[in-house]
Amino acid sequence: MHPNALLDLATELVRQVVKLDAPADTIVSGFFKYHRALGQRERHALAETAYAVLRQRLLYVHLAQSGSGTMERRLTLLAWQGTDSFRRGAIGPNEQKWLADVAAIDRATLPEKLRHNLPDWLANPLKAELGEEFWPLVEEMDKVAALDLRVNTFKAKREDVQAELKEAGIDAEITPYSPWGLRIHGKPALQKLALFTRGDVEVQDEGSQLLAALLQAKRGEMVVDFCAGAGGKTLALGATMRNTGRLYAFDVSGHRLEGLKPRLARSGLSNVYPAQIAHERDERIKRLTGKIDRVLVDAPCSGLGTLRRNPDLKWRQSPKALEELCVKQTAILDSAARLVKPGGRLVYATCSLLRRENEAIAEAFVAAHPDFELLPAAATLASAHVERAEELDVQGYLRLWPHRHHTDGFFAAAWQRKA
Numbered sequence: 001m002h003p004n005a006l007l008d009l010a011t012e013l014v015r016q017v018v019k020l021d022a023p024a025d026t027i028v029s030g031f032f033k034y035h036r037a038l039g040q041r042e043r044h045a046l047a048e049t050a051y052a053v054l055r056q057r058l059l060y061v062h063l064a065q066s067g068s069g070t071m072e073r074r075l076t077l078l079a080w081q082g083t084d085s086f087r088r089g090a091i092g093p094n095e096q097k098w099l100a101d102v103a104a105i106d107r108a109t110l111p112e113k114l115r116h117n118l119p120d121w122l123a124n125p126l127k128a129e130l131g132e133e134f135w136p137l138v139e140e141m142d143k144v145a146a147l148d149l150r151v152n153t154f155k156a157k158r159e160d161v162q163a164e165l166k167e168a169g170i171d172a173e174i175t176p177y178s179p180w181g182l183r184i185h186g187k188p189a190l191q192k193l194a195l196f197t198r199g200d201v202e203v204q205d206e207g208s209q210l211l212a213a214l215l216q217a218k219r220g221e222m223v224v225d226f227c228a229g230a231g232g233k234t235l236a237l238g239a240t241m242r243n244t245g246r247l248y249a250f251d252v253s254g255h256r257l258e259g260l261k262p263r264l265a266r267s268g269l270s271n272v273y274p275a276q277i278a279h280e281r282d283e284r285i286k287r288l289t290g291k292i293d294r295v296l297v298d299a300p301c302s303g304l305g306t307l308r309r310n311p312d313l314k315w316r317q318s319p320k321a322l323e324e325l326c327v328k329q330t331a332i333l334d335s336a337a338r339l340v341k342p343g344g345r346l347v348y349a350t351c352s353l354l355r356r357e358n359e360a361i362a363e364a365f366v367a368a369h370p371d372f373e374l375l376p377a378a379a380t381l382a383s384a385h386v387e388r389a390e391e392l393d394v395q396g397y398l399r400l401w402p403h404r405h406h407t408d409g410f411f412a413a414a415w416q417r418k419a
């Protein structure tokens, strides 16, 4: 495609994502469905440019106050993630000069807000939580996440999958913590590989894999994945259960549960029972009261731990939405806890970085439920063959940070119901 035409398309995509009226990944995939002729490298340049605008939106909007052309074109030129020669081929001397002038600005002299590119309601609690580590987190969240795979150990061995990927020209390293993980840098097309279609691997961030390790569902048990969605964690739990016992996958969204079906078919698991529920107090759930060995609550949350992949969330979430989520999290956790039998295990997890959705919810839960006692994360994870588990534990909770662990941000608390 001619550079001018590609830049125009990139500008159009940026125009759509900065409206912030829908999730960026939905907009990007819809855009590519419409523009089918775009090649792999062109798609990559366009998507990464749109994401770069979202990551550093405050900075780019500030810099784009100068220059000419539409605001979206200026943002696109500033954030361009394709080759530089391509960008040069699409612009005239005036834009060239403007870009050079902007590049000469010393970013370190800019106000703090333009350097961290976060709304105050998010920057302030993170600074309070992390102190000097706030800036390494900011830096890490501006990076593109690596691609993590979870090996389906019900079907395959990690070293065999690694060798098969190597044969396909893909270098995959063993993840530092998860006993089932492989990490790939770059974005090779995996969907057509035999090991993907036959269900030997699933794409899953190492952090998500560690939540399944914390629940440690075993052979023959009754297990509930209370907020199963498209079943990323369900599949990991089914594999640790070695396809035995009974694993209920609940969610209020039938659409999300639909997404589980093809993955389940690939996985070879037949112990999973997906069911759409109306809400967390659904009659179907009540029948399971006190009968379940292990319950996972992968709660709906702000998703702010996934900013590397979903940078639009920092602009689309709000303090009000956060408060509503916290009410929901408390209600779901309360209902899910009723299912756990004496001696059974409950795990509450989010992919949020904020205390408000994490420690605060967990602390309020134990205050209201003295029959649940914390299972310290380090020892619990170590017993599930997680390497260097002590690095993941903060005050007994699993706490994953992008800049410390190179995973998405996650929180999880595991409790045992007293017998």
Ligand SMILES: C[S@@+](CC[C@H](N)C(=O)[O-])C[C@H]1O[C@@H](n2cnc3c(N)ncnc32)[C@H](O)[C@@H]1O
Pocket: 208, 226, 227, 228, 229, 230, 231, 232, 233, 234, 250, 251, 252, 253, 256, 277, 279, 280, 298, 299, 300, 301, 332
């Ligand atoms: C963080 S996502 C789950 C992701 C999923 N566990 C995975 O690994 O792919 C949270 C899910 O909670 C679901 N949810 C929201 N309210 C719920 C409720 N009251 N009861 C059960 N699930 C609920 C949402 O539909 C969403 O799929």
